[in-house]
Amino acid sequence: MSIFKNMLKKNKQVTPVVDETGEEYSAEACNYQPLPAYIEASPEEYSLVSLIAASVAAEDRPDSQFVVKKIFQRNPEAKEVSLLAASIATGMNEDSQFIVRKIAKKK
Structure with a gap:
């Protein structure tokens, strides 16, 4: 029972990220x-x-009728970022596949 508790216990430690300036x-x-x-x-x-x-x-x-209310197109910025990120992550292994689920940019 304690094995499952240890495996399922969520650890909420946040490790800080340090950039080049040391911040x-x-x-x-x-x-x-x-x-x-x-x-x-x-x-x-x-x-x-x-x-x-x-x-x-x-x-x-x-005889059917349709009303198109909204039309969306792929965001070119998100497309470029996901392509670059997947390309870098792939590295030398050409057979790998990645899915970019979320992209965020700093305010």
Whole structure:
């Protein structure tokens, strides 16, 4: 029983991060804002994307009607950061795969 207690016990120690200048940073002290993976598309793209999405969704039912309320596109900054991070993490092992779940930037 004590084996499971030790394995499942959560350790809440926070180790400070030290940068090149010698200053310590903790997760609580740094203010980060999340970088969204998707941003709203420009109004010029709405008509083409709405037309394609409605035609794919309708298939062979010409009587159906669709209303596209919001259109999002991939955030180019988040795409570039995730690509760089995964490339650096891969290193020499070309067969590895990574998933970037969250990106945040300092305020």
